[in-house]
Amino acid sequence: MHAWEAIEQSLTFIEEHLAEEISTETLANTVGLSPFYFQRLFKRLVNKSVQEYVKLRRLAKVIENLSDSEQRILDVALDYGFSSHANFTRAFKETYGITPEDYRRDLPMLNTFDKPEVSMNYVLVDEGVPLVAGDIVLEIQRKSLANPEIYLGLETAVHISEQIPAGESTGVDAPGQLWKRYHTEKASIAAILDTRVEMGMSHTEDATQGLFTYFAGGLAQNVQGQLQGGFVKKELPAGEYIVCKIEAEKFEDLVTVALDQASKYLFGTWLPHHNLTTEPFSAEKYYRDAKDMAYMEIWVKPLPQDSSV
Missing domain, CATH: 1.10.10.60 (Homeodomain-like)
Known part of the structure; x- marks a missing residue:
């Protein structure tokens, strides 16, 4: 053993x-x-x-x-x-x-502190090969985004020490609270939202301040004029991405335990073993129209190899 x-x-x-x-x-x-x-x-x-x-x-x-x-x-x-x-x-x-x-x-x-999947620290899968761990399935591959995607939502500053590492810090879940607020207030922009896709984006602009910005919102279409009610616009830029797809039986498990475990695997195991670093943001794309199984994706933008040395 x-x-x-x-x-x-x-x-x-x-x-x-x-x-x-x-x-x-x-x-x-x-x-x-x-x-x-x-x-x-x-x-x-x-x-x-x-x-x-x-x-x-x-x-x-x-x-x-x-x-x-x-x-x-x-x-x-x-x-x-x-x-x-x-x-x-x-x-x-x-x-x-x-x-x-x-x-x-x-x-x-x-x-809350989740039961960890310790085995994930000792398994390295190739691109496009599914990994089954506990009650989740994840798969990592590269994708190209031909055109930028525009999202409308809310954002807030979050203390890194209170949220990181994922699945280990305890206390009030600031991103989760922002999602609750977004789902309460999004009715005012519902006419220009594609309800099938939502995105959470974490962006670290200055780690020395101990903060990162978190955005929660929905895919937008035909955005025009001034945004009201504190809503902001975020763009998922066109370009090359590493994408970690995650599947779970229930949406509630997907956005908590499964997301925590997959994030740890992607950032703590898979990327370091492939000598890859990424731009200081990550995007969580949630697909609300999945019928047979809940799934989402983590999108990160790899830096050129010579920039990561």
């Missing part, structure tokens, strides 16, 4: 026993490692200690239940191993910056 396979096995065990007491010794025994070596290996591959990871996964499950059921907050917390309301509230606020009561009242979009 490879080391990463042992950790993946332990992650599956954790998911199946989140409502129970989980000790490091038990996890180590399930994969045949000493507790000392298991903890070191877990921290290296998951970037969290065992107990911190368990806490974050429990909190993620609690959030699902707080938003989807009428259960009392204390009952949900007890169901997932928190010993008291005070203990749970402290952990929740330290992780997300708000109390459980604040969350249930306002239901903001939150960044």
